[in-house]
Amino acid sequence: xxPVQSPQAVILREGEDAVINCSSSKxxxxxxxxxxxxxxxxxxxxxxxxxxxxxGHDKISASFNEKKQQSSLYLTASQLSxxxxxxCGTDTGNQFYFGTGTSLxxxx
Amino acid sequence: xxxxxQTPKHLVMGMTNKKSLKCEQHMGHRAMYWYKQKAKKPPELxxxxxxxxxxxxxxxxxxxxxxCPNSSLLNLHLHALQPEDSALYLCASSQGxxxxxxxxxxxxxRLTVV
Numbered sequence: 001x002x003p004v005q006s007p008q009a010v011i012l013r014e015g016e017d018a019v020i021n022c023s024s025s026k027x028x029x030x031x032x033x034x035x036x037x038x039x040x041x042x043x044x045x046x047x048x049x050x051x052x053x054x055x056g057h058d059k060i061s062a063s064f065n066e067k068k069q070q071s072s073l074y075l076t077a078s079q080l081s082x083x084x085x086x087x088c089g090t091d092t093g094n095q096f097y098f099g100t101g102t103s104l105x106x107x108x
Numbered sequence: 109x110x111x112x113x114q115t116p117k118h119l120v121m122g123m124t125n126k127k128s129l130k131c132e133q134h135m136g137h138r139a140m141y142w143y144k145q146k147a148k149k150p151p152e153l154x155x156x157x158x159x160x161x162x163x164x165x166x167x168x169x170x171x172x173x174x175x176c177p178n179s180s181l182l183n184l185h186l187h188a189l190q191p192e193d194s195a196l197y198l199c200a201s202s203q204g205x206x207x208x209x210x211x212x213x214x215x216x217x218r219l220t221v222v
Contacts, residue, residue, distance in 0.1 A: 002150070032210050041198055041213040042151065049208065087150050091207050098150035 001026060003090045003099040011105045012078045020073040020102045022088030031064050031071040032089035034098075035082075042087060045073075078106045110135060114199050114214035122222055123189060129217045131182040131199030137212070139205050140182045142174060143198040145216075151198055157182060158205045189221045 003024040012018055022031065030049045034042040048064035048071060059076045075082055083106045088099040112133045121127050131140065139158045143151035155174040156164035162174065171193075173185040182199055196218050200211040 030207060032207065034211075041215050042211075044210040044212065047208065047210050085148075089207075089211075096153070096207060098152075101148075101150050 001095065002097045003088055005086075005088060005099040005102045007102060008100070009103040009105075011107060012082075014080060014106055014108055015077050018075045018078060018104060020075075020086050020088075020104070022071045022073070022090070022099050024069040024090045026069065026090070026092045028064075028066065028069055028090050029093040030091045031062075032091070033062055033071075033073050034087045034089060035084045036087065037084040075104070078104075080106050080108065082106050110212070112199055112201050112212050112214035114197075114217050116217060117215065118218050118220075120220045120222060121186065121189065123191070125189075126185070126187045128186065129184040129197055129199075129219075131184075131214055132180055133201045133212070133214075134180055135201065135212065136179075137201035137203055138179065139202045140176065141200040141202075141211070142172075142182070142184050143200060143213075145196045145198055155184075156205070163205070186219075189219075191221050194220045 003022050006021045010018055030047055032047045033045040036042040050066045062073045064071045086102045090097055115130045141156050142154040144154050145151040153166050154168045157176040160176045171188050175183040196216045198216045199214040202211050203209045
């Protein structure tokens with residue numbers, strides 16, 4: 001029931017783009033995205049509600065394909081501050097699970 | 109106030125000790141949560157309080173005992189813990205059980221059981 005994220009880890013140079021995928025085996029009410037820096041709490045980035053929407057702010061955006069029960073997080077022109085572990089979270093309406101996590105490292 | 113405050117930030121306790129973790133929010137959120145997170149793993153849900161009533165207990169051992177004295181406070185009482193209970197304990201809140209606005213997490217309590 002835990003959503004699966006891919007890739008597990010990615011290393012980028014500043015300015016490069018990345019895509020993180022989240023896939024669920026259950027029908028979803030919403031998908032959340034969080035970023036957690038080492039030793040800190042997860043920080044909420046955005047939520048996508050069912051309806052197949054795409055959201056974004058600044059250079060981080062996400063899409064939600066309700067039929068495929070998948071979501072993708074897009075990071076463009078990455079900055080050093082983007083480093084951390086990214087978790088998707090899937091809400092089936094009855095249960096919420098965090099995904100397996102993607103470690104993203106941005107190097108100069 | 110847009111924060112969830114957790115105390116203490118660090119806690120070392122013996123297996124025979126009794127201790128409590130505290131969590132406070134003043135955002136008017138009506139759902140509060142305890143999560144446990146091991147290193148390099150996603151957070152795992154332990155307890156959910158909705159309108160001050162325990163609504164979900166994810167089969168957590170009885171050595172963990174939650175308490176919600178009022179809509180702003182959440183405690184986690186710890187007794188006779190095991191070394192494998194060492195982890196980061198996160199408190200979170202949301203506007204309601206329907207997570208349309210996401211979680212707001214506290215900074216966590218890093219617990220070490222010796």
